[in-house]
Amino acid sequence: MTGIPVPHVADLLRTQIEVNWPTDARGRLQGPHHLVLAVSADGRHQVPAAAAHLPDALAADLLAAVAPQPTPAGPGSPPPALPRLQHLLEAALGPVHITTGPSYLIHPDRIRHAPTAPVIPSDAPPSAIASLRTANPGNWGADEWHDLLDGKLGPWAMALDPAAPPPAAGHPAHVVSICHTPCWTAHGAEAGAWTRPGHRGRGHAATTTAAWSRLQAPTGRHLFYSTTDTNHSSQNVAARLGLRPLGHLWKVSPLRDAAP
Incomplete structure (x- = not known):
C-alpha cells in the first residue's frame, strides 16, 4: 500500500x-x-x-x-x-x-467541532468580506486590517456574534473571534487565535481555528497551534478541537x- x-x-x-x-x-x-x-x-x-x-x-x-x-x-x-x-x-x-x-499539530480532517457562531472565511464572497471593513475589533491597525481582509496576510476566519443581527445595512458585523495566519512557509503555517473579552470560554476560538484549518488544508502545509504553559484558555481551545500534542x-x- x-x-x-x-x-x-x-x-x-x-x-x-x-x-x-x-x-x-x-x-x-x-x-x-x-x-x-x-x-x-x-x-x-x-x-x-x-x-x-x-x-x-x-x-x-x-x-x-x-x-x-x-x-x-x-x-x-x-x-x-x-x-x-x-x-x-x-x-x-x-x-x-x-x-x-x-x-x-492540526489535522483538518480529524477536527470534529460544532460551530458556535456564524463564520466568515477569507474565501467568502466579496459582499461578505465587505461587511467586515468597519468591523475591526480594535486590536489591528487600520491598514493592517484591510491588508488582512484583502488576503495579503494569509487565510483567516472570523466568527460573528451569534446574538447580533446578520450584517446588513444599519447592522455592522460584530466580530467576536479571529483565527489568522501570523506566520507561514511553503511547508507549514501557525494558527493565531483571538477572542473578544466577554465572549471567551464559549468555543468561538475553536470554531474559527477549525474553519482556518479547512482553508489551509488544500495547501498541503503542516498546521501548528502553540501557546504557553500559563495560557489555559488557549490550551482549552486545543482540547475542544482534539488536537494532537x-x-x-x-x-x-x-x-x-x-x-x-
Missing part, C-alpha cells in the same frame, strides 16, 4: 521552528531568542535551533550540549540540558529569560526581552 509518507516527529518540530522563526541557510534563527529547543510530546526527540546572532563557537557548544543529554521525563518536563544551556548563554551574554509552552517549545531569550 502506498501513500504520502508520514513526517517524523523531529521533522515536524523542525518545520514548526522554521515557520515561527525564519532561519538562514545554516538553520540558525532570525529573531529575539538566543535558542529554541523543541521537545516531542513523548520526550524522545529534541530539536535545538541556535540564533544567527550568536558567535559560531557558542552556537556549536549549545547544540553539542543538547545532543548527549537524556530526554525529558514527560510532557512539559524541563529538558535535562536546560541548566547547561542557560549557563553557557549567561556566561557569554548575561541573564536570560526562559519561556515554554505546548504545541499541537506535538511537543513543547522552550525559548531562551535575553532578559531585557522578557515581558513585564
Whole structure:
C-alpha cells in the first residue's frame, strides 16, 4: 500500500521552528531568542535551533550540549540540558529569560467541532468580506486590517456574534473571534487565535481555528497551534478541537526581552 509518507516527529518540530522563526541557510534563527529547543510530546526527540546572532563557537557548544543529554521525563518536563544551556548563554551574554509552552499539530480532517457562531472565511464572497471593513475589533491597525481582509496576510476566519443581527445595512458585523495566519512557509503555517473579552470560554476560538484549518488544508502545509504553559484558555481551545500534542517549545531569550 502506498501513500504520502508520514513526517517524523523531529521533522515536524523542525518545520514548526522554521515557520515561527525564519532561519538562514545554516538553520540558525532570525529573531529575539538566543535558542529554541523543541521537545516531542513523548520526550524522545529534541530539536535545538541556535540564533544567527550568536558567535559560531557558542552556537556549536549549545547544540553539542543538547545532543548527549537524556530526554525529558514527560510532557512539559524541563529538558535535562536546560541548566547547561542557560549557563553557557549567561556566561557569554548575561541573564536570560526562559519561556515554554505546548504545541499541537492540526489535522483538518480529524477536527470534529460544532460551530458556535456564524463564520466568515477569507474565501467568502466579496459582499461578505465587505461587511467586515468597519468591523475591526480594535486590536489591528487600520491598514493592517484591510491588508488582512484583502488576503495579503494569509487565510483567516472570523466568527460573528451569534446574538447580533446578520450584517446588513444599519447592522455592522460584530466580530467576536479571529483565527489568522501570523506566520507561514511553503511547508507549514501557525494558527493565531483571538477572542473578544466577554465572549471567551464559549468555543468561538475553536470554531474559527477549525474553519482556518479547512482553508489551509488544500495547501498541503503542516498546521501548528502553540501557546504557553500559563495560557489555559488557549490550551482549552486545543482540547475542544482534539488536537494532537506535538511537543513543547522552550525559548531562551535575553532578559531585557522578557515581558513585564
